[in-house]
Amino acid sequence: MIISTQNLKRSFQVGSEKVEALKGINLSVEKSEFLSIMGPSGSGKTTLMNIIGCLDTPTEGTYHLNNNLVNDLSDDELARIRNKEIGFVFQSFHLLAKNSALNNVMLPLKYAGVREDNAITMAKNVLDKVGLTNRINHSPSELSGGQQQRVAIARALVNKPSIIFADEPTGNLDSQTGDDVMNLFKELNEQGQTIILITHEEDIARQSKRIINIKDGLIESDYKI
Amino acid sequence: MLFKESIISALSSIRSNIVRSFLTTLAIIIGTAAVIAVIGLGSSANKALDEQIDDFGPRTLVVSPGQNRRGAVTKGFIPLDIKDAYALEKNEEHNWMISPYISRNRQVKFNNANINQRIRGNLPIHFKVRGYDVEYGRIFNDDENFGRKRVVVLGAAVPKELKTSPQNILDKEVLIAGTGYKVIGILEEEGNTGWQSPDEELYVPLLTGAQRLFGTKNVDSINIGVEKDANVDEIMMSIERILRAQHDIGPGADNDFNINDYSQFSDLRRQATGIFTALIAGIAGISLVVGGIGVMNIMLVSVTERTREIGLRKALGATHKAIMSQFIVEAILLCVIGGCIGVFLGTSVLYLLASFQDWPFAMPFSAIVGSITFSAMVGLFFGIWPARKAAKLDPAISLRYE
Ligand SMILES: Nc1ncnc2c1ncn2[C@@H]1O[C@H](COP(=O)(O)OP(=O)(O)OP(=O)(O)O)[C@@H](O)[C@H]1O
Ligand SMILES: [Mg+2]
Numbered sequence: 255m256i257i258s259t260q261n262l263k264r265s266f267q268v269g270s271e272k273v274e275a276l277k278g279i280n281l282s283v284e285k286s287e288f289l290s291i292m293g294p295s296g297s298g299k300t301t302l303m304n305i306i307g308c309l310d311t312p313t314e315g316t317y318h319l320n321n322n323l324v325n326d327l328s329d330d331e332l333a334r335i336r337n338k339e340i341g342f343v344f345q346s347f348h349l350l351a352k353n354s355a356l357n358n359v360m361l362p363l364k365y366a367g368v369r370e371d372n373a374i375t376m377a378k379n380v381l382d383k384v385g386l387t388n389r390i391n392h393s394p395s396e397l398s399g400g401q402q403q404r405v406a407i408a409r410a411l412v413n414k415p416s417i418i419f420a421d422e423p424t425g426n427l428d429s430q431t432g433d434d435v436m437n438l439f440k441e442l443n444e445q446g447q448t449i450i451l452i453t454h455e456e457d458i459a460r461q462s463k464r465i466i467n468i469k470d471g472l473i474e475s476d477y478k479i
Numbered sequence: 480m481l482f483k484e485s486i487i488s489a490l491s492s493i494r495s496n497i498v499r500s501f502l503t504t505l506a507i508i509i510g511t512a513a514v515i516a517v518i519g520l521g522s523s524a525n526k527a528l529d530e531q532i533d534d535f536g537p538r539t540l541v542v543s544p545g546q547n548r549r550g551a552v553t554k555g556f557i558p559l560d561i562k563d564a565y566a567l568e569k570n571e572e573h574n575w576m577i578s579p580y581i582s583r584n585r586q587v588k589f590n591n592a593n594i595n596q597r598i599r600g601n602l603p604i605h606f607k608v609r610g611y612d613v614e615y616g617r618i619f620n621d622d623e624n625f626g627r628k629r630v631v632v633l634g635a636a637v638p639k640e641l642k643t644s645p646q647n648i649l650d651k652e653v654l655i656a657g658t659g660y661k662v663i664g665i666l667e668e669e670g671n672t673g674w675q676s677p678d679e680e681l682y683v684p685l686l687t688g689a690q691r692l693f694g695t696k697n698v699d700s701i702n703i704g705v706e707k708d709a710n711v712d713e714i715m716m717s718i719e720r721i722l723r724a725q726h727d728i729g730p731g732a733d734n735d736f737n738i739n740d741y742s743q744f745s746d747l748r749r750q751a752t753g754i755f756t757a758l759i760a761g762i763a764g765i766s767l768v769v770g771g772i773g774v775m776n777i778m779l780v781s782v783t784e785r786t787r788e789i790g791l792r793k794a795l796g797a798t799h800k801a802i803m804s805q806f807i808v809e810a811i812l813l814c815v816i817g818g819c820i821g822v823f824l825g826t827s828v829l830y831l832l833a834s835f836q837d838w839p840f841a842m843p844f845s846a847i848v849g850s851i852t853f854s855a856m857v858g859l860f861f862g863i864w865p866a867r868k869a870a871k872l873d874p875a876i877s878l879r880y881e
Contacts, residue, residue, distance in 0.1 A: 300879075309794055310875040330798045337796020344878070348791045352491045364484045365796040409795070 256320060256416055256448055257283035257306055263314035264301050264471075275301040277471035278315070283417075283450065288443040290451045290459035293468035299452045300421055302468065306450075307340050307419045308332045320416060337365050341410025345422035347402045349394040355381060355405045356390040362413045380408040384438060400431030407438060417448045424458055436461050481801055482808075489809035492781065493816070503777040504817030506770030507857070511821025511850050512828065513763035518846040519829040521756030525749055526841040538707055538740075539608065542718060543700040545736045557726065557735035558697035561689060564602075566725050567701065573714055576704035578605040579685065581693050587681060588654040589641040596637065597680045598655060600688020606632075606666075608704035611677060615645045616664035624684035627691060631660040635668040636678040655681065656692060711740055764853070770817070771857035778810050778865035782872075789869050790877025802870040810862025811855050818854030822847050 262279040265272050275298045283289060291299050304310035305317060308324060309332075317324045319339065327335070336342075341362075349358050356377055363373035381390050384404040394402050403423060410418050420439070424432035436458060443449050443463075451462055459465050460479065467474040493500045542563075544556045564579035580601040587596045599605075606618050619630050631653065638645045641653070645665045652659040660683065669677040689696055705714055715738050722736055782789070789802060797805075826842055833840040 304875040307794075309878070310873075330800075333793065333796050333798045336794060342794050348787070348794075348878070350788065350791075352495060361484075361792070362795045364481055365792075365798070365801060367481070370483075413796075 255282055255318075256285050256287075257281065258318045258321075259306065259312075259315060260317075261315040262302075262305060262312045262317060264298075264305060264310070265313050275471055276305070276312070279468075279471075279473060281306075281466070281473065283448065285416075286443070286446045286448055287464060288439070288449045288451070288462045289464045289466065290453055290462040291466050291468060292453060292456075292459050293474075295454075297468045298471040299468055301471075303419050303421055303450070303452055307342060307417075308335045333365075337362055338413055339416045341413065341415040341418040343403070343406050343410050343418065343420035343423045345425040347394070347399075347406045347426070349402055349405055349409075351394055354391045354393055355386060355397065355408075358394070358405055359409045359412050362409060366413060377408070377412055380412045381405070383411070384408045398431070399427050400434055403427060403431075403435055404438065407435070411442070411447075417450060418442070419450050419452075421452045422454070423451070424453070424455070432458070482804070485805045485808040486812070488805055489812045492785075492809055493813060496781075499777065500813060503773050504770070504813055504820070506766055506773050507814050507817030507854055508770075508821040508824065510763055510765075510767035510770050511818045511854055512825035513766065513821075514760050514850050514853075515822050515825030515842070515846060516829045517756055517759040517763055518850075519826065519840075519842045521752050521760075522841040522843050522846075523829070523833060523838050524752050526839040538705050538709065538711070540703040540705060540711070540714065540718070541700055541739045542703065542722070543737050543739070544697075545734060559701060559736060560725075561685065561696050561698055563722060563725050564698060564701050566721055567703070567718065570717065570721060572717055573709070574706060575709075575714065576604050576608050577701060578602055578608045578704065579698040579701040580605060581685065581688055581695065581698050582680070583693055585656045585692060586654075587637075587641070589643060589648060589651070592641040592643070594640055596640070598688065598692060599680050599682050600685045600693065601682060602685050604704075605682070605702070608702055609677065611669060612667045613664045614667040615649050616662070618664050618682075619684050624686050627687045628684065629658065629660045629687060629691065630663045630684065631655065632664040632666060632682040633662060634676075634678040634680045634682075635666050636676075637681060638665065640679075653681075655683075658691065715740070767854060767857055771814070771861040774810055774813055774858060775861035775865060777813075778806060778862060779868065781809070782806065782865050782869045785869075786872060786877045786880040789872050790874050790880065793872070793874035794878060799870045802872075803866045806866035806869045807859060807862040810865065811858035814854040814858030814861075815851060818851045821854070822850060 259279055259281045262276055262281075263274070264276040265274045279302060291302065293299050301310070305312050306319070308319070311325065319335065324332075324335070350361070356374070359377040359381060360373045363376060368376070378390060381387060384407055386401060386404055386408065389397060389401060394405070397405065424435055427435060439449055439451070440461065449462070451459070453459050462479070464476070464478045466476045542559065544559050546556060559579070561579060564577050568577045578601060580599055582597055582599040584595055585598045587594050602624060603618055603620055613632070614635065618632050619628070623630050633648070638648045641648065648662050649665060650662060652661055666677070683692065703714070703718065705711065718738055719734065723734065726735055728735065792802065829842065830840055832838070
């Protein structure tokens with residue numbers, strides 16, 4: 255089991271009010287799963303991803319990643335886990351504008367302390383894998399939305415993470431390039447990559463192997479396709 | 480590799496906001512330029528001083544007339560006599576050069592030219608003490624001095640002032656106070672050394688001057704050239720002893736002459752220049768610190784602007800330290816670039832100033848290294864807080880930041 259959460263809760267203090275974004279999530283994810291999290295806006299999808307992606311910590315409940323308790327780790331230990339075990343893909347790509355595709359993909363390797371020549375080889379390999387062999391020196395502004403998202407996926411892949419989290423990865427793309435990105439995810443999953451996808455769209459979610467519906471911070475349904 | 484990443488990201492951030500970066504570093508640029516120019520000015524002044532002292536060749540002590548006090552009654556200045564100089568000369572203890580002189584202004588005529596000029600009566604050794612060399616002819620000798628011969632050596636500028644050339648005036652007679660003197664030599668150009676203008680003077684033998692021109696045996700002062708490594712205290716004590724005997728000064732009575740060590744003055748002047756330089760450089764340094772506050776301000780803005788980038792970097796595994804170093808490197812780089820521009824600016828200004836004013840130009844390397852190091856330290860100091868702010872950002876919240 256890669257991910258296992260028990261009664262995960264997360265609340266935010268907004269002024270004098272307490273917003274409960276997650277109200278007790280019990281979730282288990284096995285290796286090589288391809289899972290979609292669906293739910294209306296504000297239901298807590300991103301909050302859940304942040305916690306299981308080690309960007310945030312729960313206010314209550316426990317979270318085990320690769321059978322290790324994550325709750326009590328220090329900021330730098332969490333940073334190390336994000337660097338080695340987790341790859342993020344965001345709706346708005348989040349690429350560094352003044353850097354080439356290659357540099358963007360190399361960034362996690364720099365934080366991992368990989369030697370520069372090795373890092374270049376590794377980054378080129380994953381850029382190959384996402385079909386951007388001829389675009390490695392382009393900056394984000396010189397790439398289409400679909401290509402930018404592929405760079406982001408390559409960046410998520412480069413440290414060979416246990417899980418990839420993708421928060422609305424097709425949200426900013428037209429349906430054709432959205433399908434291309436989904437095909438890339440399917441291909442990666444067939445090679446054994448664990449992927450957790452967050453989406454609003456039913457037909458995107460249907461392309462994965464398991465769908466979890468969240469509503470008001472609770473899991474409403476969880477079924478395999 | 481992380482450090483290299485910090486440098487690259489800092490440079491690209493500075494470059495993408497080039498106008499803002501420039502305005503931010505302006506105070507650093509001006510501060511460093513001011514510090515550098517002032518320090519350079521100070522060491523140029525010292526260099527000028529050194530060159531002046533070198534002109535004197537060996538170290539020179541100056542004995543000048545003083546006041547004789549008996550009780551509360553001041554008897555006015557007691558003159559120094561030529562005999563005093565010869566008494567010093569006779570002393571065999573020290574290897575010194577005794578050079579007394581008398582100088583007055585007199586009318587000098589040559590053909591139609593008629594000028595009022597400084598005439599100096601001195602011994603042949605005077606030229607050696609001062610390190611003056613002849614360009615044409617020769618200087619007078621001891622025989623001409625003792626013979627009270629009417630011979631004269633001209634400073635380099637004198638022929639021109641007499642509307643002639645060195646070649647035309649050499650071996651001719653000039654009229655000094657109405658009497659003819661043979662021009663036997665003309666000196667090389669010496670340039671002005673502070674308060675003296677050796678090029679403008681006419682030099683006659685001391686005894687000739689005393690008897691024929693000035694009508695006095697009292698000398699203005701006695702210059703005593705000593706070797707550079709001589710024991711000055713001991714020499715001063717010998718001078719005192721000899722002159723007190725000459726002047727019949729009893730035990731317990733005050734000297735009626737003064738002995739000055741010129742190089743003491745130059746040490747004092749050097750010290751004063753040093754203190755002054757440090758003071759102004761310190762004041763200019765304050766503007767560097769003020770510049771540092773500007774850098775801190777802009778770094779805080781930069782951190783806010785780049786909240787999403789910081790969130791992303793953290794999501795990709797950047798530690799506290801990695802984010803800290805990125806922003807501190809950026810602040811240091813900003814200041815160091817400003818410092819380098821400032822050094823260039825300050826050095827150029829001083830160089831131009833020096834070449835227009837005909838000063839010697841000196842810029843100590845340590846001042847350049849020092850001021851760039853100082854601006855780096857300003858960057859480090861004022862970069863820490865913004866960098867800490869960046870490093871402490873919550874990654875989840877930063878990623879949501881619009
Ligand atoms: N940092 C925060 N501070 C305060 N409230 C927050 C914070 N993060 C999330 N929330 C609140 O928690 C709830 C869940 O937010 P979350 O972003 O997880 O929703 P979501 O399902 O991802 O929505 P969307 O589909 O719009 O992205 C919302 O009510 C949101 O306002
Ligand atoms: Mg969301």
